[in-house]
Amino acid sequence: MRGDNITTEEQRRQLLEELFEKKKAGKLTPAERFKIPPQPMPEQDHNDRRHNVNEVALGYTETVARLEAMRCLQCKNAPCIKGCPVQIRIKDFVAAIADGRYEEALDIIKENSLLPAVCGRVCPQEVQCQQTCTVGVKFKDPTKAVSIGRLERFVADHGLAVAGTATDEGPGTSLAVAPQTGMRVAVIGSGPAGIVAAADTRRAGHDVTIFEAFHKPGGVMVYGIPEFRLPKAIVQKEIDTVAKMGVKIICNFIVGRTRTVDQLMNEDGYDAVYIGVGAGLPTFMGIEGESLIGVYSANEYLTRANLMRAYDFGKGADTPIAHPKKVAVIGGGNVAMDSARMAVRLGAEKVNLVYRRTENEMPARIEEVRHAKEEGVEFRILQSPKRIIGDENCHVVGIECLKYRLGEPDESGRRRPIPIEGSEFTIELDAVIIAIGNVANPLIRQTTPALAFNKRGNIIVDEDCKTSMEGVYAGGDIVLGTATVILAMGQGRIAAAAINEYLARKKETAKQPTDRR
Amino acid sequence: MPHKIVAKKQLSQDIFTAEIEAPLIAQAGSPGQFVIVSINNQYAERIPLTITDADVRKGTIRLIWQRVGKTTAELSDLQVGDEIANISGPLGRPTRIENFGTVVCVGGGIGSAPLLPIAKALKDAGNKIISILGARSKNLLILEDEFRRISDELIVTTDDGSYGRKALVTEPLKEVCHRKARPDRAFAIGPALMMKFCAEVTRQFDIPIQVSLNTIMVDGTGMCGGCRVEIDGKPKFVCVDGPEFDGHKVNFDLMIKRLNAYSSQEQQAYEHYKKFSRRRHGDGPGWTTDNG
Numbered sequence: 001m002r003g004d005n006i007t008t009e010e011q012r013r014q015l016l017e018e019l020f021e022k023k024k025a026g027k028l029t030p031a032e033r034f035k036i037p038p039q040p041m042p043e044q045d046h047n048d049r050r051h052n053v054n055e056v057a058l059g060y061t062e063t064v065a066r067l068e069a070m071r072c073l074q075c076k077n078a079p080c081i082k083g084c085p086v087q088i089r090i091k092d093f094v095a096a097i098a099d100g101r102y103e104e105a106l107d108i109i110k111e112n113s114l115l116p117a118v119c120g121r122v123c124p125q126e127v128q129c130q131q132t133c134t135v136g137v138k139f140k141d142p143t144k145a146v147s148i149g150r151l152e153r154f155v156a157d158h159g160l161a162v163a164g165t166a167t168d169e170g171p172g173t174s175l176a177v178a179p180q181t182g183m184r185v186a187v188i189g190s191g192p193a194g195i196v197a198a199a200d201t202r203r204a205g206h207d208v209t210i211f212e213a214f215h216k217p218g219g220v221m222v223y224g225i226p227e228f229r230l231p232k233a234i235v236q237k238e239i240d241t242v243a244k245m246g247v248k249i250i251c252n253f254i255v256g257r258t259r260t261v262d263q264l265m266n267e268d269g270y271d272a273v274y275i276g277v278g279a280g281l282p283t284f285m286g287i288e289g290e291s292l293i294g295v296y297s298a299n300e301y302l303t304r305a306n307l308m309r310a311y312d313f314g315k316g317a318d319t320p321i322a323h324p325k326k327v328a329v330i331g332g333g334n335v336a337m338d339s340a341r342m343a344v345r346l347g348a349e350k351v352n353l354v355y356r357r358t359e360n361e362m363p364a365r366i367e368e369v370r371h372a373k374e375e376g377v378e379f380r381i382l383q384s385p386k387r388i389i390g391d392e393n394c395h396v397v398g399i400e401c402l403k404y405r406l407g408e409p410d411e412s413g414r415r416r417p418i419p420i421e422g423s424e425f426t427i428e429l430d431a432v433i434i435a436i437g438n439v440a441n442p443l444i445r446q447t448t449p450a451l452a453f454n455k456r457g458n459i460i461v462d463e464d465c466k467t468s469m470e471g472v473y474a475g476g477d478i479v480l481g482t483a484t485v486i487l488a489m490g491q492g493r494i495a496a497a498a499i500n501e502y503l504a505r506k507k508e509t510a511k512q513p514t515d516r517r
Numbered sequence: 518m519p520h521k522i523v524a525k526k527q528l529s530q531d532i533f534t535a536e537i538e539a540p541l542i543a544q545a546g547s548p549g550q551f552v553i554v555s556i557n558n559q560y561a562e563r564i565p566l567t568i569t570d571a572d573v574r575k576g577t578i579r580l581i582w583q584r585v586g587k588t589t590a591e592l593s594d595l596q597v598g599d600e601i602a603n604i605s606g607p608l609g610r611p612t613r614i615e616n617f618g619t620v621v622c623v624g625g626g627i628g629s630a631p632l633l634p635i636a637k638a639l640k641d642a643g644n645k646i647i648s649i650l651g652a653r654s655k656n657l658l659i660l661e662d663e664f665r666r667i668s669d670e671l672i673v674t675t676d677d678g679s680y681g682r683k684a685l686v687t688e689p690l691k692e693v694c695h696r697k698a699r700p701d702r703a704f705a706i707g708p709a710l711m712m713k714f715c716a717e718v719t720r721q722f723d724i725p726i727q728v729s730l731n732t733i734m735v736d737g738t739g740m741c742g743g744c745r746v747e748i749d750g751k752p753k754f755v756c757v758d759g760p761e762f763d764g765h766k767v768n769f770d771l772m773i774k775r776l777n778a779y780s781s782q783e784q785q786a787y788e789h790y791k792k793f794s795r796r797r798h799g800d801g802p803g804w805t806t807d808n809g
Contacts, residue, residue, distance in 0.1 A: 213738050214605075214736065215555055215558065215563070215603040223740075250518065251603065252603050252604060254605060254608070257545065257606065257608060258541050258542065258606070258607070259541065280739060280740060281739050281740065281742070281754075281757075282742045284752060291752055291771055293774060293775055293778045296743075297741060299741045300742055300743045303735050303736065303740070304741075308562065308563070308735065309560045313786075314785065314786065316560055317559075317560035318562035318786060319563070319735070320562075320782035322779075394771055441738065441740065441757075442739075
């Protein structure tokens, strides 16, 4: 059977059986693997999903996942692993899925990543593992690479369904914790970097507490990334896993206000601190009209919608949100896409995405751009607002924009947008959502004099994520600026390894004087 | 970590006060700072309330609030022994306390509550305190005794003349500014409109005035920017840059409009709560505590 006309589950199952028999006999050639069509991700219909916040991508079935996994050539040099910020043994977990050994596949991922159900959904695989995938390279089309992210998600969801939590006692040793060391670690922030740092230091037997400023843990995964991209129940399960390992989570605790880093170290008995407080303050454009009613930072808009569930206002949720009919979202990243798509779901009739470069320069994932377009978001490229216009009641009624053209590449390597003089025009609106990035929150900086920061307000660390203060480590957006979940996780892991080493050394030196006496 | 209400008192028809367990906040808080409260772990909204007092030994903070919407009504319906799910803080920058000389402190309505710890600290720093407390009518006036204790002079006004002098607070403020012994500094906390007019009065006399702004907030740590106001034409975040600002630089007109951004939704939520809430206890005028 050839792969081209496969549409039904039955046909897929047949194809899988044929291929699997061949594979078992050691006769499945690369040429045959190339012929397996890339398996599409089933999605909610775009007309339906405009009216709900349920997840858009529905996930692979077992048959589909195994077929997709069969496409992997099992390259000796495994370029995919080099593309992964945390070096997951990708080809091995994909091979395990192809054979139907899902628990083993999950265990392989868990060696390097604690949050597969999250990363399978939100990682930008197309610029990481899938960018370097040999299959994609062969077809000269990265969208035809093995869908590593979808496979990761499949196997994580399968694990969640089977065991309750992705790392529940069942397979593997992810929950195993070394004997108590008597050392205490404070982790500030419960986002992806903090969760990984907490889990890894807890595994080494330390007494670990996570401090979260909000009333719910999860950081950007609960306040920022919307339900339709990352269901909150999944984040909660990942957090439950960490709690099950014995990590304490204290919410409503603002380091820098409730207690300072110095107090944690000097008065509260913490031997090491990991700072993963995230990106912090929203950037505005500095143009006229930004304080008008109806102008939101994406942080505010998404926090109201996601963390506070304002889309259920009056149905159990108390936080209001505006329901504008005509919206402009400023920016071209994932946060801009999330905001635009949330506005669609909150009943906007017209959502404009205003971006001053072109689609090629957009930092958003291709898939998010596609989803936004399918849902009716209108892309206005090479445009940017010059001022926001309000009425006599200080409500937004429109933006005046300038048209742009692209010039020479700037320091980011992207072509610099240049405004075209005299090209002003107006868009009528009743809300503007500004999604042009964040700068570091100054709270820790203002209250931790011994900590070194760079000019942009980010914490300076070495290759081990160690800061200028002894025993204090940092990672994620507070170090990187604005990054991704997986990069933050990678830093959490590096920092945790360094903390474990530091604490082992500290324990050793603490012992020595007694030994010599 | 939930926070138990250890004492509660109704101060006027719609104003309540409670002592609440929050040992870390009691220890870390300073005058001028606030907390964010959300009463349950489902999807209750987060509202900012200023800390009126703290008892480090007992590990409690004192909050005062006015019943104006769903969340404040729910808070008012909680009883001694009940718990508030989330209180985070202390937030915002503390008030700059020093010996300015003579300070006039103007409190309007519920604004007297956040003003009290500031006035106390100013008194302790050696200032002469002239307090002006204003309310719409006698039954809405709060903290008169507390202010009398710490003030060198206390002037009370009501809009309707039911108690004290029938005037708006700006009238005695103007008179005080006119005195030969001119005040060196003013503090005003109350409705935005009141603070605006207090700022106008002190501007005429070139007397610096600090105001504390009570904007809408979500996180309270600088992350959302929903609280932003225009100070000297530039956007500032009340939660991290404030809540106190130079009253002469605040764009009050814009702030007042932003405060009303959700008024229809807030009204709708409150009406719904009033209709369906079963817990509508009447409180007596005295404190209720665990000991009765």
